[in-house]
Amino acid sequence: MTRQKYLFCYLMVAPAILITLALGVYPMIYSLWMSFVEYDLLRIQQFGTPFVGLENYAAVFADPRFLQTLSSTIIFTALSVTGVLAFGLILSQLLNASYRGRTAMRMLVCVPWFVPPAVASAIWMWLLNTERSPITQMLQGMGLIDGNIRYLTDPTTWGPFSIPMLSIVAVRVWNGLPFAVIFLLAALQSIPRSLYEAAEVDGASMLQKFWYVTLPMLRPMLAILATLLIIGGFGSFEINYIMTGGGPQNLTNVMAVYSYQQAYSFFRFDLASTASGVILILTGFISVFYLRSQFKKVA
């Protein structure tokens, strides 16, 4: 490539790099800096922002509510990523098969993706309201249950699980499923037919074809999806905040909600940045592991 061509290429990507630096990297670094200083809005005019080292990290890790939030975030992410990938695999297989009405099915599966999380939360809050839930009424009408189900408010727990947490996960899976299905469908369609034909010649059953052909061929896409979904899960905010506000009894609180509460309810931007810093570290680890595995493959 000539020097001019290099220059042209750099010029073309420069705006994207500048925007990423200004709107992505700078706020991230600034937020990290805030986690090492005192940044209390009620004291900032008098005391400024003195450096406090790791004090904010010590403070949030000494807060039982943060530890509960950290554990809830991990559970929420694990359940929702597993749910999205499992249902995504099933649905993408279904949508890849040949039958009449396949296009309509593909459209239908995509519908939840068009619904912004805030709107999805409002819709599901109504569907899951204790006294007025149409789902409960339907189940009662079918004689399957007697009592109301407190989908978003029942504080009963089984280990780390609770009905509100499972309800929130279900909404997250519903909202995020089309994203996974579209990626997996594209990956499925790129698998050469010849591999399935060879497996058929060898007498492989449908399950064996899935296990020995489909799954290995989908693995790179599944890894990308899992990484993206885990990162999204750790930063999840809207559904948890709108549907439960972290309740009941802090059972559905996640770190992004904790961070928001510290900043905008309690004016502690330092503690909010610290919680965000923990999210950054966790998602950073996941990304590094993923990238390393990709580089190893290339090598």
Place this chain on the structure above:
Amino acid sequence: MEFALNATARRKALRGAMAGLSVAALMSANVLGANAQDITFWAQPQGDLLAYQDLFDNLTSQFRDQTGINVSVEVINWSVAFNTWLTVAQGGAAPDCADMYWLHAFVGIGGGKYGPRPLTDYLDQWPTLDQDFYEGALTDVRFNNEFYGIPWRVDIRPLIYRTDLLAEAGIDHPPQTWDEIVEDGLKLTQRDANGNVSRWGFAPGTNNAAQVMLPYYWQAGGQIMSDDGKTATIDNEAMRTALKFLQDLVHVHKIASPEMFESSNDAVANFTGGQVAMIGSMGSGIGEQLARDYPEMEGKWDFAINPEGPENRDSYSGGGYWGVLQGSQNVEACVEWIKFLSTPENMQVISETTGTASPRRAVMESPYWTDADWKKQVAETLNYGHTSQHPTSVWTALASPEPGAVLYDLVYNTVIIGNDIDAEIVQAQTRLQAELDRANAR
């Protein structure tokens, strides 16, 4: 020659006249320029947005005609209002004056450099302020012995009840005391054959834990902190009484929902749907909403002043005010504008257009606020208004409806979880004092 002289004289006279006119024109332009002033005013919408914008178009036009001052109004959507004012209080771009709220928090954050500006020097512009306005509303605009502006709307919270459901249960008047709340609540609570509650008799308030607790605590004679905002004062008998009353509603009498503080609890939907018969502390704004959006509910609901507790029948009172921002170069013009807005006539129009209760007594005594029983009850409740603002900048954080806020945790842990009241109060008192110290550190 005579003609020529005359002609010359005429030309000179003409030049002189032209010069004189030019000077006069320039002078008058300067005078006009000195009077023509632009001020910026930010406000959050209330009621119907189009009607609200029309209202301010009319008001600014009248004000310009009267004073020559141009007011540029920018409407801040409520969804971004808090972040906007938080930014302004930290030195972000500020208007000259505005419709604001949470005075104490934003003054504290601004630290005297940004945010709301005291208007104590201009107090004489409203010589009969104390007689004209309800006392509770005026408390909202005073902080650290300074006066910050004119209250223009009140979020007063009377009791709201379903007249049809009370009549069905054989109850001929809304509860007048805490005991009557329990008596009526028991009659009004209904369960189906499976034991599911189909109607709760009583909801103490909407889903904000601290705001639900406050009126009952005041009614029991308590105050959250000392008058100077330095000492926490919740470890007392009044708090025990209030929390015990609320706890018993859920756990002993079982007439109030244990879900009352959850985000998914929708008090208005429960009330209109008949899933709750009485709400003990409900923003009066719902009156206008029910009258406008729920015609099928006409005659089925009413307001009443809050039932009396052990000490009084105080009602929650919040609101908004017009004030000036630090850094404004147009303080006098802003004061003129606020003075104009706060005339009885304009406050009447504003109250009618927005449907919000007015802190000005004359407005609440006008035909608009006396043509329906529920409106009279709103006006009556204003006499019992206890400000929800407290003399500390950390109040908003203390009373936030979020887990982790001192009062939220106190109320949730006792009323919903059923924890020991004494132990929770002791812990909350310590946490509250630590927060007050944080706000008062200098």
